Amino acid sequence: MRLRTTTLLLATAIPLAAVPTAALAQGKAKAPATAAVTYTAKERKQALAYWTPERMRKTDLSVDLGRTGPKSAPWKGVKMKTVGKLYFVNANGSDTWCTAAAVRSGNRSTVMAAGHCVRRAASPVNTYTDLVFVPGYDRKSQRPYGVFPVRATVTPDSWAKEGRTDIAALTVDAVKGRKLVDTVGGQNVAFGRKPGGKVTAFGYPATRPQRGQELLTCTGMAKAAPGDEQSVPCDMTGGASGGPWLADFNAKTGIGTLVSVNSHGDALEHSTTMSGPNLGAAARSVFDQAQKR
DSSP states (O other): OOOOOBOOOOOOSSOOOOOOOOOOOOTTOOOOOEEEEEOOHHHHHHHHHHOOHHHHHHHHHTOOOOBOOTTOEEOOSSOOTTEEEEEEEOTTSOEEEEEEEEEOOTTSOEEEEOGGGTBOTTOTTOBOEEEEEEETOOTTTSSTTOOEEEEEEEEEHHHHHHOOSOOEEEEEOOBTTBOHHHHHOOBEEOSSOOSOSEEEEEEOOSOBTTTTSSOEEEEEEOEEETTTEEEEEOOOOTTOTTOEEEEEEETTTTEEEEEEEOOEESSSSSOOEEEEEOOOHHHHHHHHHHHTO
C-alpha cells in the first residue's frame, strides 16, 4: 500500500563533485547516454485519478519550510502559463512536488525539470511514479489549463548512476486532444551557453505564507560554479526544485530562454544561493530523446 506521507525534494546543498565542462557533441561524436522511464497508458490513467484537487491541496499544506526569504518574491506579472507544478510519488512512497516548465520542442509535449524530480540520484532502480504536470498552478484556479500525465522521463545516465548533471526532460500526454505547447506555449531552451548575465528563476517553494500554492521568483546575475554548474542569488527552498532559469526574459510575454533549472541551495537551511546545471551535451541528449517520444 502506498504511504501517503509528503516530502519535498531539493538536491543536497553539498555541491556535486567537480567534473570538466561537457563540450557539445560535434559532427559524429556519440551523444552522452541517457536513462529513460516510460509509463503505460494504465499507469498514466491511474496518475490522473490519484492526483485529485484535494490531494494536491493536502500535499501543499502538509509541508512548512519556514518563512519565505527576502530574495524571493511572488510573481505579479503576466500569467506564467508555461511554469507549473510536477506532482509525483517518490521512491519512499511519499506524495510530493517539484516545479517544471513547458518548452518548445519537436513533439510540442516536452517539459524540463531537475533530475532529482523524476528519480533518485546514483540509484538506477529508484524512479518515481504517478507523475503529472499542472501548468499555471495557483491557489485560486489550481488547475487552469488541465493536468498532463507524464508518459516518459529522461535523465542523463550520469545522473541515474553517479548523481551528476541534475536535469530531466519529460514527455506528457495531450489533454482533450491538445498538446501541451499548443495549450500554454513553451519557453526557448539554450544548450552550450556559458553562465553569465541576468536570469529570472521561478519555483513553488514550500515556504509560508505561500506553502507551494503561489509562484515565486528570484532575479540576479548568474555566474559559473563548481561541478559544471552555475549559481544565482536566490533563497527558494524545497518545492522550487526543477524551476526554470530564464535568460533574456520578457516580463510582458512571460517568455525567455531556459538556461538551467533549480537544483540545490548552498546550505542545508537558509540558503542564499541557488545552483543549477549547465546545459551541455548531456542536457541536449536528454532533450533530444524526450522530444522524440
